[in-house]
Amino acid sequence: MQFGIFSVSDITRDPVSGETPTEAERIDAIVQIARKTEEVGLDVFAIGEHHNPPFFSSSPTTLLAHIAALTERLILTTATTLITTNDPVRIAEEYAMLQHLSKGRMDLMLGRGNTAPVYPWFGQDLRQGLPLALEHYNLLHRLWREDVVDWEGEFRTPLQGFTSTPRPLDDVPPFVWHGSIRTPEVAEQAAFYGNGFFANHIFWPSSHSLRLIEFYRQRFAHYGHGTKKQAIVGLGGQAYIAKRSQDAYREFRPYFDEAPVYGHGPTLEDFSTMTPLTVGSPQEVIEKTLTFHDTFGDYQRQLFLMDHAGLPLKTVLNQLDLLGEEVVPVLRKELASRRDPDSADAPTHAGLVEAKYGDGPVRQPKPNANQGDNTAGATPYQDTSEE
Amino acid sequence: MTDPQEFRLAVVSGGTSDPSSTRMLADRIAGRVAALAGERGERVAIDVIDLRELASEITTAIVSQLMGPKMTRAIEVLGAADGLVASAPVYKAAPSGLFSSFFHVLDNDLLIAKPVVLAATAGTARHALVVDEQMRSLFAYLRTLTAPTSVFAASEDWQDKDLGQRVDRAAVELLLLLESRFADKVKDESWKSYQHEYGSAGGTELDIDLSTDLMRLAAGGSAPRTEQ
Numbered sequence: 001m002q003f004g005i006f007s008v009s010d011i012t013r014d015p016v017s018g019e020t021p022t023e024a025e026r027i028d029a030i031v032q033i034a035r036k037t038e039e040v041g042l043d044v045f046a047i048g049e050h051h052n053p054p055f056f057s058s059s060p061t062t063l064l065a066h067i068a069a070l071t072e073r074l075i076l077t078t079a080t081t082l083i084t085t086n087d088p089v090r091i092a093e094e095y096a097m098l099q100h101l102s103k104g105r106m107d108l109m110l111g112r113g114n115t116a117p118v119y120p121w122f123g124q125d126l127r128q129g130l131p132l133a134l135e136h137y138n139l140l141h142r143l144w145r146e147d148v149v150d151w152e153g154e155f156r157t158p159l160q161g162f163t164s165t166p167r168p169l170d171d172v173p174p175f176v177w178h179g180s181i182r183t184p185e186v187a188e189q190a191a192f193y194g195n196g197f198f199a200n201h202i203f204w205p206s207s208h209s210l211r212l213i214e215f216y217r218q219r220f221a222h223y224g225h226g227t228k229k230q231a232i233v234g235l236g237g238q239a240y241i242a243k244r245s246q247d248a249y250r251e252f253r254p255y256f257d258e259a260p261v262y263g264h265g266p267t268l269e270d271f272s273t274m275t276p277l278t279v280g281s282p283q284e285v286i287e288k289t290l291t292f293h294d295t296f297g298d299y300q301r302q303l304f305l306m307d308h309a310g311l312p313l314k315t316v317l318n319q320l321d322l323l324g325e326e327v328v329p330v331l332r333k334e335l336a337s338r339r340d341p342d343s344a345d346a347p348t349h350a351g352l353v354e355a356k357y358g359d360g361p362v363r364q365p366k367p368n369a370n371q372g373d374n375t376a377g378a379t380p381y382q383d384t385s386e387e
Numbered sequence: 388m389t390d391p392q393e394f395r396l397a398v399v400s401g402g403t404s405d406p407s408s409t410r411m412l413a414d415r416i417a418g419r420v421a422a423l424a425g426e427r428g429e430r431v432a433i434d435v436i437d438l439r440e441l442a443s444e445i446t447t448a449i450v451s452q453l454m455g456p457k458m459t460r461a462i463e464v465l466g467a468a469d470g471l472v473a474s475a476p477v478y479k480a481a482p483s484g485l486f487s488s489f490f491h492v493l494d495n496d497l498l499i500a501k502p503v504v505l506a507a508t509a510g511t512a513r514h515a516l517v518v519d520e521q522m523r524s525l526f527a528y529l530r531t532l533t534a535p536t537s538v539f540a541a542s543e544d545w546q547d548k549d550l551g552q553r554v555d556r557a558a559v560e561l562l563l564l565l566e567s568r569f570a571d572k573v574k575d576e577s578w579k580s581y582q583h584e585y586g587s588a589g590g591t592e593l594d595i596d597l598s599t600d601l602m603r604l605a606a607g608g609s610a611p612r613t614e615q
Contacts, residue, residue: 131601185604211586211593266447
């Protein structure tokens with residue numbers, strides 16, 4: 001079981017101090033937050049992708065590569081990478097590069113995003129959002145698994161003899177999560193390929209997320225990747241922690257009330273009753289998070305939203321201390337004791353390498369020489385070249 | 388199986404005072420439907436949704452899509468209803484924002500083909516066409532089957548027996564529509580021809596069609612050719 005945090009990368013006015021951080025300040029802050037995530041013993045740091053103010057994270061692989069260089073164990077991932085408006089060829093290249101630089105400490109979560117104007121900014125048609133996402137992933141899947149790809153589809157120019165470089169680290173593609181809250185086709189795609197499925201699990205009651213997760217588990221088994229409980233499930237969640245429950249409410253309320261997405265809507269009390277949000281003591285966060293296991297069974301990754309809505313850096317770092325020191329160690333112990341030995345392990349590069357090669361040799365592709373036209377030929381790697 | 392002699396009627400009232408003439412009008416229509424049904428050996432079970440009690444949950448649903456417990460119950464009632472009486476107060480030449488907002492946050496497919504009597508109250512007869520000109524279009528969008536007679540009551544109508552006649556006329560229409568089981572038949576024979584989303588129709592629309600072009604694309608197939 002992996003625990004971590006995910007950030008949307010919003011730059012939001014702090015409603016208590018009245019100050020809005022600069023882009024430079026927020027980008028510095030997110031790096032400190034990611035380092036703290038590792039320091040307090042969490043496993044995963046995830047960043048969103050946005051292409052307009054007031055967000056900063058337009059280039060997740062650049063950020064994550066920098067964080068990878070400053071950390072030792074942390075798994076870097078996204079929440080989410082836009083599979084609609086990014087060219088899958090660029091995703092294949094950039095994330096393979098990140099995989100090499102991080103020595104496999106990365107994966108990625110694919111999503112369709114929630115900002116309609118992004119489509120035309122990248123030359124895509126909003127009306128084709130879902131087929132675009134599905135077709136793009138079908139291509140991405142092949143680009144990481146086949147050295148040379150011939151491909152033709154509806155939404156980008158055909159590829160003839162294309163090789164995405166670098167090849168994935170150890171020739172093992174990065175693990176992919178598909179994120180969705182209500183699109184059965186996305187759950188079906190995750191299941192078809194045996195990839196992970198992630199439910200945002202922030203805005204709606206757990207029962208909403210359960211429907212698609214159940215469907216994904218059934219289809220995962222249908223496609224022969226394992227039993228239902230071996231499907232790979234990730235969940236979001238949200239917490240604000242203080243030693244005393246009433247302090248948590250008092251401190252978090254102004255941020256909640258002004259939060260960009262749900263602010264000025266439900267009361268903090270109603271929202272924390274009806275959704276996965278916990279505001280309270282470490283013990284209360286532990287108890288609420290364990291209800292996720294009651295609902296969903298064993299799952300592999302739990303990400304918390306902790307850095308948002310204008311919370312100052314100091315507060316976020318303090319939240320991470322509480323999460324890492326007082327909440328997650330108890331959750332790890334409790335969930336380990338509940339765990340069915342047959343359920344899937346959380347995905348790691350080492351695990352994927354082991355699954356692919358066992359004790360056998362690990363493929364390390366070496367390209368053929370430049371033929372003089374800046375290509376390495378039709379079978380560009382030495383171990384697959386026709387003699 | 389549904390008892391062919393029993394109907395569930397949901398009354399939605401946008402009245403905000405207590406007692407409210409909007410609620411009173413809705414109750415009169417629902418009461419007449421029940422009385423007429425009784426004369427014909429049928430039974431009508433009435434559930435009332437008083438929107439004033441849901442006001443804060445309705446605004447929450449608008450800004451955050453989060454359904455509170457009272458909204459959740461109201462949606463269950465509407466989903467199970469065979470027919471509706473929907474009654475709004477008219478403010479500024481339009482059905483009240485509370486009333487309209489309630490219907491705005493419902494799933495588009497929650498009320499498909501259900502028969503509805505529309506009713507409205509106002510302080511002046513100058514608002515009389517609000518029911519037919521504004522409320523009827525909202526219920527058309529929701530694909531409901533609105534009864535030919537809508538019932539409007541300005542303050543002075545409460546002292547006019549003609550109001551009672553219009554109430555009776557609307558009640559007969561609604562009962563006949565209920566007896567036709569039109570909504571059930573549409574659901575049995577044509578449900579899939581309406582637009583649905585996963586989890587729509589108040590969380591009941593959970594069938595997943597695995598044979599669509601998009602599902603084939605999800606499972607590694609090709610995208611359907613789009614017309615250029």
